[in-house]
Amino acid sequence: MRIAVLDDYQKAAHRFADWDSLEAEVVFLHDHLGDIHAVTAALEGFDVVVAMRERTPFTAERLEALSALRLLVTTGMGNASIDMEAARRLGITVCGTGILPHGTAELTWGLILSLTRHIHEESAGMRQGAWQQTIGGDLAGRTLGIVGLGRLGTRVASVGSAFGMRVVAWSTHLDPSYAAELGVEAVDKRELFSASDVVTVHYKLSERSTGLIGAEELGWMKSTALLVNTSRGPLVDTPALVEALREGRIAGAALDVYDSEPLPAGDVLRTLPNALLTPHIGYVTEATYEVFYRDAVEDIAAFRDGIPVRVLTS
Missing domain, CATH: 3.40.50.720 (NAD(P)-binding Rossmann-like Domain)
Known part of the structure; x- marks a missing residue:
């Protein structure tokens, strides 16, 4: 299993969860991915993508271009930038995480x-x-x-x-x-x-x-x-x-x-x-990141074991 963690601007995602417990290749991407070519080039071959809120949109076109993608985890329990209909059609499971208000x-x-x-x-x-x-x-x-x-x-x-x-x-x-x-x-x-x-x-x-x-x-x-x-x-x-x-x-x-x-x-x-x-830092806090990434690891482990949790349908 290959896992990509997106938009890790502060190079900090690795310290908020036990990624090693997944016994998988985890790659932390620190730069924002812009157009579809950048997304495809960076994420081709990854089975799992962890997205930070709506920073990187996943349109139907982008999802179709990621042939290996099986699980898309978004921080929070909703993401308007994910085409959920396309994800269902392509057999991609979408899961969320908890969030602190x-x-x-x-x-x-x-x-x-x-x-x-x-x-x-x-x-x-x-x-x-x-x-x-x-x-x-x-x-x-x-x-x-x-x-x-x-x-x-x-x-x-x-x-x-x-x-x-x-x-x-x-x-x-x-x-x-x-x-x-x-x-x-x-x-x-x-x-x-x-x-x-x-x-x-x-x-x-x-x-x-x-x-x-x-x-x-x-x-x-x-x-x-x-x-x-x-x-x-x-x-x-x-x-x-x-x-x-x-x-x-x-x-x-x-x-x-x-x-x-x-x-x-x-x-x-x-x-x-x-x-x-300010650069969209409302949710960028230590406690919130702990919830985001801890739950993301749980989502990935549960999906790997065939019992996905926090599955989003809309």
Whole structure:
């Protein structure tokens, strides 16, 4: 059995699980695989591939090109970038792993605080000999708007309340009574964007939710408001966001996710002074990686023994 572990950017996957227990050839790939030619060249002949979230899409074309592939493991219990129908047709088993919810919620607050208090700017200034260049904003008494009050949105809401913020939320099917139990006020979409001082996105990406936040929603926001997206890049209309940031129609944005990942070196987002950017590190924590890779090894061992676990069907 030959096993490829993809997108090991930090060269760390080997230390989070007992790969030797598989008694198989395990190859850790550290560079992102781009087009189908790179994927095919790197993965040809591997029986098992361990994918890190949606970093490397597995379309029907890519799966068809990997003739030896029998097991595809994705970290997490869902991966929108895998063509599950094609995997079934080709007889490729797809398995998932556990995931911890706290990492992304914690990063969300790191980004909110950094934007509000200009931490990234002041830190850069200190390295250049500067002192007190900005005046920070406040969170207490302000309004936090949460787009999507699911597992992550709920965690973010509890911290907002602890900061003394008014917390409002919207999603297509949000139950006001459920929100109220969490100390959150359910509002309509326009009110959320127009009333919030910070809007944070925690919504599931689908065909229906792509472009969920566009020029109209950004136009409803206060000129002093901040937008944070640690969910999925395509939920926000990037050209509309770039225009709003350039024109100062919103004060700033913090992004951990992008339409194209890794974010191209020449992308316009990298040039905007009021955009705080991180490289999709919401889930990149020690504890989360321990769960991801431990479960991946378990998935591979169970598949080898003919009793696959955590099999995904959709």
